[in-house]
Structure formats: structure tokens, C-alpha cells
């Protein structure tokens with residue numbers, strides 16, 4: 001869906017380059033059909049690869065039934081090692097009207113045949129931001145309401161301010177510090193009563209989409225192996241061990257919603273599998289990126305300058321806007337920027353924060369530097385290809401060293 005959204009977003013750039021495309025239409029039914037075909041194809045691919053590699057797949061709802069035991073329907077299966085990966089479950093909001101048919105989770109979009117005209121997206125989740133942009137580009141009136149004081153409130157203010165500006169310019173209404181107090185169904189749609197920074201107001205929409213997911217920790221039988229069921233998520237160490245011998249856990253089950261990323265789950269899965277098979281693997285949680293496939297994309301890894309100062313670092317920051325990057329100028333990237341956060345004394349890269357085209361691809365270079373614990377100066381010395389946006393990462397490093405080339 002976000003790829004389709006980006007294609008639509010690129011049309012305005014095409015126009016500035018003299019490429020005009022007439023008769024544009026966005027057909028949601030066709031998009032969902034392609035999505036379903038891709039999911040089926042990928043699922044079958046995983047199934048057959050697993051089979052070829054000797055993985056036996058037993059389907060059903062499992063529950064721990066003591067150490068080394070999983071109960072599945074009437075059978076009890078025995079294992080030497082177990083990796084728990086039950087993900088997260090949806091949490092229904094508690095305002096009056098939350099149980100109305102037109103109030104749903106984002107799953108609704110996976111099966112909807114036609115998109116609603118007016119949609120209110122409610123919650124803290126970053127995925128709601130992607131969805132708001134997608135809906136707007138598919139001609140819906142989109143309103144984003146977050147209880148936080150700003151969208152992506154954990155990220156640097158530079159990143160969130162630039163993204164907020166882009167979204168508002170596209171016609172998305174953003175209400176921060178907002179709470180839904182009630183929803184009533186009336187003849188002209190849902191009447192949503194809202195408290196936000198701007199005060200109390202009522203909005204009429206056709207659908208409300210909420211997104212809150214929490215670790216699926218309950219009904220797992222954790223108590224049968226001596227683990228606490230009442231905690232918000234399962235805590236694991238860098239080896240994905242839960243503290244009970246032979247029991248590992250990965251993914252959304254092991255973290256708060258702000259850490260719910262599929263690449264985190266996958267990286268944890270690899271580490272858990274290695275260790276369960278007798279190898280010795282570990283994962284540095286600091287190197288897990290936070291990505292958003294909006295246009296412009298967001299990609300952040302490590303900590304912000306504010307967090308670094310709070311942690312006691314002598315902070316050195318460097319930044320490079322895409323508007324000063326030769327390729328960025330070619331593609332009119334006005335909002336893009338790379339910010340790096342480093343430790344002045346040790347030259348350690350503490351964080352890298354991107355907004356702009358290809359941000360999700362470029363953050364990998366910063367992750368590698370962090371993973372290798374290499375001095376950030378190396379970024380300033382590496383011969384990045386020209387003209388590419390990746391030169392901005394080198395330029396941000398040079399900026400931190402007061403050796404910027406493109407910056408005035």
C-alpha cells in the first residue's frame with residue numbers, strides 16, 4: 001500500500017520534470033487483489049523453504065504445559081528448547097462507542113472493498129501515520145489524532161517537525177494531545193467527540209481506525225514454567241533467553257509497542273534459533289532501526305541528541321539536508337535531512353536519524369558503523385558514490401567534524 005502511495009506522491013515530481021501523466025486513478029480493489037496474491041505467494045514460499053530445510057510445521061493454538069512441553073489441542077508435544085513468538089494482540093479502546101462496527105483496527109483495510117470517505121485514525125502507533133498518508137492519496141479525508149504532544153514523540157524534533165509539515169501540506173489534519181471521549185452513530189456518520197490541545201470538538205467521519213497492540217503474554221501458560229504472566233511483556237537478555245533454561249522469546253512478545261518492528265522480531269528469531277541449536281549468538285538492541293514508509297521515509301537508529309545528553313555523553317551532532325545534496329536537488333528533496341549524534345570523546349556513533357527518500361535503505365550504513373563500533377569519522381572518509389543521497393551521511397559526519405563540503 002505504501003508503494004502505491006509513493007507512486008502517487010511521485011507524480012507531482014514527474015510534473016516538475018515535464019512528464020505529465022493523464023487519467024490517473026487509484027483503484028483500491030486492484031491494490032488489495034495484488035496484495036493478497038503477494039501474501040499468498042510469500043507464505044507458500046516460506047512454507048516450502050521450511051519443508052525443504054526439514055522443518056516440520058504443526059498448526060494449532062499452543063500453550064506451555066510445563067518445562068519442555070507444549071499442549072496443542074489434545075496432544076502434548078515435547079521439546080528440548082522452545083522459542084516463544086506469539087507477537088502482540090489488539091487492544092480495544094475503552095471510550096463509549098468503541099464497539100461500533102465502524103470503529104475498527106487497521107486490519108479492516110486488508111479486506112475493505114471500498115475505502116471510506118472520511119477516516120479518523122486514533123492512537124500513538126507510527127503505522128497510523130503511514131496509513132493516514134496512504135488514505136489521503138487515495139482521496140480520503142484523513143484526520144490523525146494522537147494522545148502524544150507530537151507525532152513520533154520519541155524521535156528528534158527536526159524529524160517530526162519536517163514530517164508534520166509534509167503531512168499537513170498534503171491536507172492531513174493532525175490533532176496532538178488528543179483523546180476520543182465518545183463516538184455516537186448518527187445519520188450522517190460517526191460523531192466523534194474529541195478533546196485535544198485545541199479544546200473540545202466534534203468531528204463527523206465514516207470510520208474510526210485505532211491501533212494499539214500489546215504483547216500477547218496471557219494464555220501462554222507461562223506460569224507452568226515459572227514465568228510471570230502479569231508483566232506487560234516478556235523480558236529477554238541479548239541471547240533471547242527468558243531466564244528459564246531452554247525457553248527463548250522473540251518479537252513483539254518481548255517489548256513495548258514502541259519496539260514492535262518485524263526486522264527486530266526477525267533479528268531476535270535468528271539469535272534465538274542459533275542459541276537453541278547450541279551456537280552462541282547475541283543481539284545489540286541499540287542497532288535496531290525505527291522505520292516509517294511514509295513519503296518522505298523516516299529511518300532512525302540509536303539515540304537522539306537529547307537522549308544522549310541525558311545519558312551523560314559529551315554530544316557532537318552533525319547534519320546534512322538533502323536540499324544541499326546534488327541528487328537531492330535533482331529530485332527536489334526539500335524536507336530530507338540526515339542527523340548524526342556522536343560522542344565527542346570516543347568518536348562513537350550514538351544515533352543516526354534520517355528523513356527523506358531512501359532513508360530506510362541508507363540507515364543500514366549507520367547500523368553497520370554502530371555494530372562494528374567503528375569511529376564515526378570513517379563515514380566522512382568513505383568514498384560514497386556521486387550523485388547519491390548517501391553522500392549526505394558522509395556530509396553529516398564531516399559537519400560534525402566541521403569539515404563539511406556542500407554546506408555553506
Ligand SMILES: Cc1cc2nc3c(=O)[nH]c(=O)nc-3n(C[C@H](O)[C@H](O)[C@H](O)COP(=O)(O)OP(=O)(O)OC[C@H]3O[C@@H](n4cnc5c(N)ncnc54)[C@H](O)[C@@H]3O)c2cc1C
Nearest residue numbers: 060061062085086087088106127251252260261262263265
Ligand atoms: C498496521 C501495521 C503495520 C506494520 N508495518 C510494519 C512495517 O512496515 N515494518 C515493520 O518492521 N513492522 C511493521 N509492523 C509491526 C510488525 O508487524 C510486528 O512487529 C511483527 O509482525 C512482529 O512479529 P512477531 O513474530 O513478534 O509477531 P506476529 O507477526 O504478530 O506473529 C505472531 C504469530 O503467533 C500467533 N500466535 C499467537 N499466540 C499463539 C498461540 N498460543 N499458539 C500459536 N500461535 C500463536 C499469532 O496468530 C501470529 O500469527 C506493523 C504492524 C502493524 C499493526
